[in-house]
Amino acid sequence: MSKLEAKGLCKAFGGVQAIQDFSFTVDDRQIVGIIGPNGAGKTTAFNLLTGVYPIDAGEVFLDGKLISGLPQHEITQRGLARTFQNIRLFKGLNLIENVMTAADPYSSYNLADVFLFSRRKRNREKEVRDMSRSFLELVGLSGLENEKPENLPYGLQRKLELARALASKPKVLLLDEPAAGLNPSEVQEFIQLVQRLHDQFDLSVLVIEHRMEVIMTLCANIYVLNFGKLLAHGTPAEIQNNRDVTTAYIGEEDEACLL
Numbered sequence: 463m464s465k466l467e468a469k470g471l472c473k474a475f476g477g478v479q480a481i482q483d484f485s486f487t488v489d490d491r492q493i494v495g496i497i498g499p500n501g502a503g504k505t506t507a508f509n510l511l512t513g514v515y516p517i518d519a520g521e522v523f524l525d526g527k528l529i530s531g532l533p534q535h536e537i538t539q540r541g542l543a544r545t546f547q548n549i550r551l552f553k554g555l556n557l558i559e560n561v562m563t564a565a566d567p568y569s570s571y572n573l574a575d576v577f578l579f580s581r582r583k584r585n586r587e588k589e590v591r592d593m594s595r596s597f598l599e600l601v602g603l604s605g606l607e608n609e610k611p612e613n614l615p616y617g618l619q620r621k622l623e624l625a626r627a628l629a630s631k632p633k634v635l636l637l638d639e640p641a642a643g644l645n646p647s648e649v650q651e652f653i654q655l656v657q658r659l660h661d662q663f664d665l666s667v668l669v670i671e672h673r674m675e676v677i678m679t680l681c682a683n684i685y686v687l688n689f690g691k692l693l694a695h696g697t698p699a700e701i702q703n704n705r706d707v708t709t710a711y712i713g714e715e716d717e718a719c720l721l
Contacts, residue, residue, distance in 0.1 A: 465634055
C-alpha cells in the first residue's frame, strides 16, 4: 500500500520548468531515494510535497488522502515531516526547546491556560519536554539539552534537526541531503541511525542525497531526476547499471562511482 504518492507534479519558475510530470510512490515502511545532478529539481519536489511551493499541476496523497493545496502546518500535522538541505534550527533556543517546537502544535491547552499557566498547561509542557528529551537521546544528543545549536558541530546539528522532525510524529520522513557536510565516519553513523529509526517507528522515508553510499545502502527503490523529468526508476542494482543515469548524474568518466 502506498503511504505517499505524487501524481504528475509540475512546477515552473519564470518560464523554466523545474518539475515536469513527476510521479512516484513510497510504500508503507519503505525507504525511497531521489537522486540527480545539481539543479535536477529534487529539493523543488520536496517543497511541492510539503506545501512550501504551490503545485502548478498534479496531486499529492498521504495515506490515500489528498494533501496538496493544504497549508504547510496542516501537511505536517497529517504526517509529513522533513529536514532541510541547509540546516534550519532556532538559534535563540536550546536543543530541547528546538525539539519541543515540533511537538507543541499537538497540545490541547488554550490561550487561557497559557496566561494562567494552568495545571493542564504545566502537565502538557512536562510531557512534551520528556518526549523531546527522549528524541534527543535516540539520536545521540543526550546530556546536551541545554546547549545552543550554534555551539554544536555540524554533524550534531544534523541529528538535532532529525530529532525535531521525529517530534512531529511523522508517517513519512523526508530527508533533504542528510549527509551533506558529514565526514565518512559520520556518514556511516547517520546511515545506521536512519535505519534504526525507520525500524523502531515503522517509518516510511523519502531521501534526497548525493552520497551514493547513503542511497545504495538505505533505499529499496530509487527515482532519478534530470532537468525536472524522471529519467529512471528502479532498485539500486538497476540504477547502478543504467548508463543513462551514470551519464546524467556524474558523467561518463566517473561511472565507477556508482558501482
